[in-house]
Amino acid sequence: MSIDRDTADPSRVTAFSNFRVEDRDGRLIGAIGLGVDVRDLSRELSDYQQRYGAQVLLVARDGRVLLPSDGPSAAQAPASLQAVPGLAPYAARLLREPQVSLQIGQGQGQLFVNSRQIPELGGVLVVLQRNDPGQDALLPILWRHLLIALVVSAVVLLLANATVGSYQRRLQLQANTDKLTGLLNRTAFDPLFAELVQEASRRQQPLALLLLDIDFFKAVNDTHGHALGDQVIQHVAGRLQRAIRSCDRMFRWGGEEFLILMPGCGAAQALVRGEALRQALRSEPFPLPALPAAPTISCGVTSYRPGETDQELLLRADLALYQAKHEGRDRVVRLDPEVPADQVARSSARSGRLEQ
Numbered sequence: 001m002s003i004d005r006d007t008a009d010p011s012r013v014t015a016f017s018n019f020r021v022e023d024r025d026g027r028l029i030g031a032i033g034l035g036v037d038v039r040d041l042s043r044e045l046s047d048y049q050q051r052y053g054a055q056v057l058l059v060a061r062d063g064r065v066l067l068p069s070d071g072p073s074a075a076q077a078p079a080s081l082q083a084v085p086g087l088a089p090y091a092a093r094l095l096r097e098p099q100v101s102l103q104i105g106q107g108q109g110q111l112f113v114n115s116r117q118i119p120e121l122g123g124v125l126v127v128l129q130r131n132d133p134g135q136d137a138l139l140p141i142l143w144r145h146l147l148i149a150l151v152v153s154a155v156v157l158l159l160a161n162a163t164v165g166s167y168q169r170r171l172q173l174q175a176n177t178d179k180l181t182g183l184l185n186r187t188a189f190d191p192l193f194a195e196l197v198q199e200a201s202r203r204q205q206p207l208a209l210l211l212l213d214i215d216f217f218k219a220v221n222d223t224h225g226h227a228l229g230d231q232v233i234q235h236v237a238g239r240l241q242r243a244i245r246s247c248d249r250m251f252r253w254g255g256e257e258f259l260i261l262m263p264g265c266g267a268a269q270a271l272v273r274g275e276a277l278r279q280a281l282r283s284e285p286f287p288l289p290a291l292p293a294a295p296t297i298s299c300g301v302t303s304y305r306p307g308e309t310d311q312e313l314l315l316r317a318d319l320a321l322y323q324a325k326h327e328g329r330d331r332v333v334r335l336d337p338e339v340p341a342d343q344v345a346r347s348s349a350r351s352g353r354l355e356q
Contacts, residue, residue: 003038003066013038042067054129057081063091066123081126086111095124106130178252180230181237189251189259193310196249196263201306208262208270211317212277212299215329217256224290229256231288232295236281243280245273259317267303267334274299274332296330305337 006012018033045056045067058067059081068077078084081091086104094100094115102113112129176188184192200207214220214236221229233256241250244260253259260277262270278297286294300320304313320335327333 015041038067054127057126057128059095059124059126061095061123063095084128087113087128094126181234181252183237183241183250183252183258185252186254190310192249193261196261197304200263200304205264206266206269207304208265208267208273208301209304209313209317210260210262210270210274210277210299210301211253211314211321212258212260212274212297213321214256215296215298215325217295220291220295228288228290232256232291235284235287236295236297239281239284240277243277265303267301267336270301270303271332271334274301278330278332298324298329299332300324301332301334303337308337 002018003013003015006014014035015038016033016035018031020028021030021032023029045058048054048056055068057065057077060066063081065078065080081094082088086106087094090100090102090104090113094102094113097115098117100113100115102111104111104113110131112131113126115124115126117124176184178185196207199205214232217229217232220232233252236256237250237252237258240258240260244250245262247263249261251259251261262273265273278299281297282294284294298321300317300323302313302316302320316335316337320333323335324331324333
């Protein structure tokens with residue numbers, strides 16, 4: 001590298017990058033180089049200073065300033081790095097180390113210094129940037145605006161999370177709830193049954209299941225129409241829901257059929273509870289004068305046997321309900337967990353049970 005004045009134009013300085021050209025034996029056969037007008041580089045440095053408010057110096061290894069940025073806003077270019085105010089104690093380090101970053105206090109302001117060695121140019125590029133008290137006065141405003149932005153962002157995120165969470169909960173509620181009665185539906189049964197079984201096992205307590213349906217409901221639909229049938233279902237569901245315990249879980253199992261899980265109850269206790277539900281429905285004033293009589297229910301009761309599946313429990317409850325229908329309806333029948341498995345399996349084949 002070499003930087004020379006043009007002999008024909010002394011005001012023009014050119015930087016040359018020259019390369020040796022050798023043959024395969026290493027003998028010099030010529031030279032080739034590229035010259036760049038230093039004024040082009042100076043304009044680049046000045047543009048940088050005007051854009052970012054930083055002064056750029058190209059410094060030789062001995063500290064001499066080879067090329068400063070200039071322009072109308074540039075400070076008076078120093079002759080050497082040591083001549084920069086406040087920089088003399090650090091000049092040796094800036095010239096020696098490959099890369100340096102410094103922050104130097106100067107009165108009420110700060111001088112920020114960044115340097116990088118450029119071996120190809122045989123010098124060091126130094127960038128100087130100063131801040132003043134006027135700029136410092138803007139910092140509290142900046143921090144205040146950043147704080148406001150953070151608060152606004154946090155509020156937006158919280159509202160978005162609450163909205164999405166509410167929408168998800170509403171979707172889950174719709175998926176697990178029967179629209180006509182507001183009771184839980186079959187979709188909600190499996191996870192809730194597994195949870196209650198686990199709780200019963202942990203506490204060493206029984207778990208009972210009551211399966212019931214409305215007597216002669218098919219005749220209501222056939223004679224009075226489905227609209228009145230829906231009102232009957234709503235009436236029965238509402239009365240039973242008011243009569244069960246707070247820990248019981250009631251489901252609309254399908255059509256006119258309902259299912260109740262009773263934690264802490266054995267089969268004998270569930271039989272008493274089922275009878276209380278049947279009597280509660282009979283004692284409730286019936287709001288549908290179009291029907292000749294208030295609806296009654298038939299109930300099948302059983303209790304969970306540790307280790308069995310929900311299908312085995314449901315089949316046994318279904319068999320108990322079938323027996324209640326067969327014995328004349330409007331009653332509760334208990335079937336203990338010790339009922340033979342083949343008897344329960346045979347009951348599952350009775351898809352229609354009796355005429356509803």
